[in-house]
Amino acid sequence: TIFSGGVVVVPSKFNALDFWSTVEAHHVTWYTAVPTIHQALLHRAQRKAGSRAISVARKNLRFIRSCSAPFSPDALIDMEETFGVPVLEAYGMTEAAHQVASTPMTGKRVPGSVGIGTGVSIAIMDKYGNFELPGVTGEVVIKGGNVTLGYEDNPEANESCFTNGWFRTGDQGVMDSGGYLRLVGRLKEIIIRSGENISPREIDETLLAHPAVTEAVAFAVPNSTHGEEPSAAVVVSVPIKASELVAFCREHLASYKCPKIIHIVDEIPRTATGKIQRRMVSASLA
Incomplete structure (x- = not known):
């Protein structure tokens, strides 16, 4: 600007x-x-x-x-x-000073996508450093003139966050053949239930598809049998029972992905910059 x-x-x-x-x-x-x-x-x-x-x-x-x-x-x-x-969805981070991707002003629109790279190259990489094909989920990696060259006095972070010049964002995502990126979630926030990986963002998007839900965030809760179970918190615009939202999830998600408990709250905790931290939400509802 x-x-x-x-x-x-x-x-x-x-x-x-x-x-x-x-x-x-x-x-x-x-x-x-x-x-x-x-x-x-x-x-x-x-x-x-x-x-x-x-x-x-x-x-x-x-x-x-x-x-x-x-x-x-x-x-x-x-x-x-x-x-x-038009409403443009964007994806950014401090390490990319600041924007990584955005829905373009004109051209193709992909609902649920954060758009295409803006001044940076974006790819999807597996944990071994191999690039994934379009449609395959993996870690979002970026490269460009506005991407940090490293962290000061933190050699361990520099070693783990860079692969062949690509910065590993820690975000899980998938790209289509046109370069449009859809975020799946933070790698550290993936819910693992009986060995099955569950994207909390997929649960978020399912709940947000319900007309009564204005905000949603899914998170893991400890479970003695399965290791972790998905749970969720929502803000609603009209009165509705949590059981109705659980039933809605069962209609649209595989059974192991469905949250067993959904908390209806007045507001969802956020950081000072407005971002949702799932661990923060989980701790506030524990």
Whole structure:
């Protein structure tokens, strides 16, 4: 933004009541936020047909960016239809200063994908350092001028995080033949139940497909028989029983992937940057 001659507007804090006044006052052309904020703005805008929020968005915005957590494809489409601009999902990390991939402004759209590489090369690698073919899940690796060359005074991390010049992100993902990346989850957060690997993100996406669910996060809980069992926490927009959500999961997931317990909560714990840490959620519900 600064390189192109733009201005960055940083509100002191998020407030859905005056958000659109800020957009209008500063002639904001796009904004970036986590899904929680998008959902709050969307729900408020939809309370009244033709609300001021919608008119301000359509007059000023070129696009909306979403990052740091999975965004329900249905909610994404709802936002695009309500505000009249494309919603671009993005993937970034500090080591890539900052963006790795993004949905392109024009061209192919792939629901559930974080798009294609933006200034970096992206590949999928197995644990032995071999590249995977399109459609095969593995670790996301990146290479480019904006990717860190290493960690200062941490030779062990440098050895484990780089393979033949590629930075190993620690994220599990899969790419299609067109280079579109879909994240599966953090390698360290994979749930292992009786030797079966379960992607918590797959459970997240299943729960987010339910119309009552606005946020979802799955995580592992210890189990004496299976080692670990999947569990989940959700935020809902209308009253619903946890048992109904468990039944919904059973309709859309293999039985061993289904969470046995789903916690309905007011909010999901996040880091200061808005990211969800599954271990943090698990600890808060233990």
